[in-house]
Amino acid sequence: MDTTIRITDELVLKNPVMSASGTFAYGEEFSEVIDLSLLGGIVTKGLSLEPSKGNPVPRIVETPCGMINSIGLENIGIEAFLKSKLPLLGQWKTPVVVNFYGTNEDxxxxxASMLDSKKDVAALEMNVSCPNIKKGGxxxxxxxxxxxxxxxxxxxxTNKTLLVKLSPLASDIAEVAISVQEAGADGITCVNTIPAMAIDENTWMPVLANITGGLSGPAIKPVALYMVxxxxxxxxxxxxxxxxxxxxxxxxxFMLAGASAVEIGSYALRDPFCFTTIIEGLDKYMQENALDRLEDIVGKLKT
Ligand SMILES: Cc1cc2nc3c(=O)[nH]c(=O)nc-3n(C[C@H](O)[C@H](O)[C@H](O)COP(=O)(O)O)c2cc1C
Incomplete structure (x- = not known):
């Protein structure tokens, strides 16, 4: 059985299961509980030119079947990442996708040009869709x-494989996706969190210090499926x-709907072992359905 997924010649995944940006940090904590070389791909926390403290706390609240976060893209900055995190991530036999964002075009x-020459970086994921920062996103x-x-x-x-991560908020996501493709992107990540908020009826105050945040987790799956x-x-x-x-x-x-691979985010915070369970489940599904190549099912939704 072949679970290989070819996104580009440079980004070939051993299976379609990837971590999602922001719920996997730089892989260190997860490497203590799971074998990162089993994953199809690792997507890092979103990086900016300078380190960022993100938004004030509280910045996470649970919801039925999901969570709202207003982390605000806290990260250690590109220099520290290249020096102290990338060499460790590069040890695993798993492609590293670096998620990044800016507050302006420059x-x-x-x-992108700083990451272009780094051999341990398989691809870039450009975040143009974070709902939790004031500038950009x-x-x-x-x-x-x-x-x-x-x-x-x-x-x-950059000549690296370039993925662009879209927002579910676009009024016409297909139009946005076409623009991204015409501009030369190699792939599209679909989607980021959905703007949301929570209110405490006892204090009459918002639960998050930032007032609003982004909804993620199983609650948004039907929306993401539709967007894909x-x-x-x-x-x-x-x-x-x-x-x-x-x-x-x-x-x-997601694959039947047209996705070549799938990032697992919020659910991995609840169950860090889910990556292994999901990968094993895919093998079993292939056996039960006599599938030789998993990639063959991409976009095969019968309508
Ligand atoms: C705590 C948290 C932090 C996140 N940080 C980022 C980020 O830095 N960059 C990014 O592109 N997406 C970020 N996301 C969005 C996720 O990568 C993902 O697109 C979204 O959560 C939907 O997937 P999920 O429902 O599996 O979590 C973050 C999500 C969460 C929950």
């Missing part, structure tokens, strides 16, 4: 024309799904 270009990701220009500039700055399907009808570049996946069944469903 930041995106500089980050989601505002970059909603406008197809603006995004075309931004992705084109980043494309010039919608995007897959309009682009030919590979799609990587994100949004609520928690089981091998979810991974199969």
């Amino acid at each position: 930041d995106y270009e500089i980050l 989601i505002h970059f990701g909603k406008d197809p024309d603006y995004l075309y220009s931004l992705v084109s500039k980043v494309r010039q700055a 399907w919608e995007v897959s009808k309009h682009v030919h570049i590979p799609i990587i799904a994100a949004g609520g996946a928690a089981s091998y069944r979810d991974v199969i469903q």
